[in-house]
Amino acid sequence: MAVHPATDTIAAIATAPGTGGIGIVRISGPDALSLLSTLFVPHRPQSSFISHRLYYGRVVNEAGQVLDEALAVYMRSPHTYTREDVVELHCHGSYMVLQEVLRTVFSLGARPAQSGEFTKRAFLGGRIDLTRAEAVVDLLQAQTPKSAQLAAHQLQGELFERLELIRDELVNILALLEVAIDFPDEDVEIVQYEQVVLRLQSAVLLPLEQLLAMADQGKIIRDGVKIVLAGRPNAGKSSLLNVLLREERALVTPQPGTTRDTIEERFVIRGIPVHLIDTAGIRQHQDPIEAMGIERARQKMRQADLVLLLVDASAGCAAPERELFQSISDKPTIVVINKCDLVDGHQVANLANSFPKNPVVPISAKKQQGISELQEAIYQRVVGDGADLCEQMTCAPNTRHRAILTQTLTAGQRLETALRDHAPVDLLAIEVQSALDYLGDITGLTTTEDVLDVIFSKFCIGK
Ligand SMILES: Nc1nc2c(ncn2[C@@H]2O[C@H](COP(=O)(O)OP(=O)(O)O)[C@@H](O)[C@H]2O)c(=O)[nH]1
Ligand SMILES: [Mg+2]
Incomplete structure (x- = not known):
């Protein structure tokens, strides 16, 4: 990538929107130091700013009115995030104050930074390669x-x-x-x-x-997996969701058809983000709202990375399970036999035998039995042969x-x-x-401009 030293100076609020303890306005480019000298009045008068040193003072606008009490740092090129001259003003974390400070910086000649532009300058300046820039996101x-x-x-x-x-x-x-x-x-x-x-x-x-x-x-590891809970009404899907989340998130009742809409929650299994989706139970005779829920359930199953097919041990495996099982035959599936507290081991084993091709995990959502085994089975199914690699990995393309x-x-x-x-x-x-x-x-050595634009547009402004 050709290196063009930027001729303009960019600025943005670098901290998250909202109220915080402190908020930072970041400025990068050739005019950073002169901007600092204009809008920041150090408590102890200085003839110049020493690089990488924190100064206490006041931020003032063009009219000399005090906007905030702040700490300011000037970092001289090239030992900075962008490799250019950088100034940071550590103000109080009031969004109004930060906006005013930023407006002043703009009125003195800086322009608004685009998303990821500070990091893009670090890349263009040769401080980091593209894989490091992407690591920031x-x-x-x-x-x-x-x-x-x-x-x-x-x-x-x-x-x-x-x-x-x-x-x-x-x-x-x-x-x-x-x-x-x-x-x-x-x-x-x-x-x-x-x-x-x-x-x-x-x-x-x-x-x-x-x-x-x-x-x-x-x-x-980065994006996680989408797991859908599927099964007949009353199989215990919502109960399992609650157990896995360790909170009473979904309504659980003895009445079939309680869950109509999908419920989506996130949690983590052994370092892997899981996006868990509880669905309406699949059955034939329903009211129109439940039918919509069932259609949505089928749609979620199609999008899932993994389906947990719940079977009620006390009701056994019948036509609805078989039909459901058929419809997701191309999806990685774990068969979860629930309500094992209601039947004996023999019945569980018989039921498990009807699913010879899939991992089967017996649980009781109600008694919270078999849950860690289920989590382990999920982990194994998701990472597959890569379990060791997953533990040892030090980078993730x-x-x-x-x-x-x-x-x-x-x-x-x-x-x-x-x-x-x-x-x-x-x-x-x-x-x-x-x-x-x-x-x-x-x-990034030979990456085209439009690809770079796509990459840096994923950043937030101020980064
Ligand atoms: N005995 C027993 N009952 C359970 C178990 N899991 C769920 N239930 C009950 O089965 C009924 C339906 O549960 P629910 O989670 O709403 O099922 P869903 O329709 O699949 O979401 C409720 O009355 C639950 O208390 C279990 O492991 N054992
Ligand atoms: Mg439910």
Whole structure:
């Protein structure tokens, strides 16, 4: 990415809207220091501001009226978030005050920052690569400690460094090939094809595959999973929702058809955000409102990542369960046999046998039995073989990275085939270059302007 030092100065409120203990106005660009000198009057008169030092004083408007008592810091380029001169005014967290301070900053010549523009400047200034910039959004939007931790690692350059190692190896391979291109008439075989294949496998293909596996797990850790509770009316879906949430969220009554609309709640199972949806029980004879609820239930099941099919142990598995089971045959499903407190173990085992292809977990929502086993089964079903990876992961490529990593891997695999076929070196070099270009798209080296716009538009203003 070409680096253009910005000529304009941007400003925004960097703290969340609403009332808070403090609120920060952030300014970045060549005029930051002169703006500070105009609108901030230090308690002890200063001839100049020392970089990275906090000053106590008053913020004043163009007319010299005091707007707030504040702490101000001037951070001289390049050791700043944006690599430009940055000023932060730590005011009282009143939205009105902050708006007034910001208006003054604008009237003195700064312009409003766009979403993510501070981070975009950090990227364009070469302080961070694109994966680190994207980690900032992940960090701000993290829903669980685990996803916050992954974002923090990525912000430290974990993903970037892994990509750099792959890139270094590709550059080495390219250098080898270029020697052969430059000396086409040598008798000796300059390119040791087999050796290059081995290096390609261990230092390029394998790490790319690992990153792709991390991307899949990362999506689960970051975005979580949508789990739908389905079953006949009265199977105990709402009771289970309440138990999992540990609160009386949904109405539970002995009357079938109590839940008509869907109820959606969020909670966390072993670090994975779960979006849990309770639905109207599926049955035939209903009133129009219940019918709408049932249609909505079916729609939610289609969108689910995982369906918990509840079966009432005391009622057994009959046509409604079978029909429901058929309709979601393509969905990952856990069969939950509820109300096990009402029947004996033999009956539970018989019922479980009617679902030979799926995990079956016996529970009693009422007695709160089998709940931790159910949570474990959910975790296993969601993370699958990736459980170990999930625990150990230190970075989580996002959907954008995943798509490009796949393209990089494909280019790498084409290269592998071409090497095995002892293809002409110039052809090999083209494949290496294409893999290198893809990697550059991930880290921002060759990313196009419109892709950057999409990425930074996901940020909030002031970040
Ligand atoms: N004995 C027993 N009753 C339960 C259990 N789970 C739910 N129930 C009862 O079954 C009835 C229907 O429960 P509810 O959660 O509303 O079912 P839903 O229609 O599937 O949402 C209520 O009277 C619950 O108290 C259980 O594990 N054991
Ligand atoms: Mg219900």
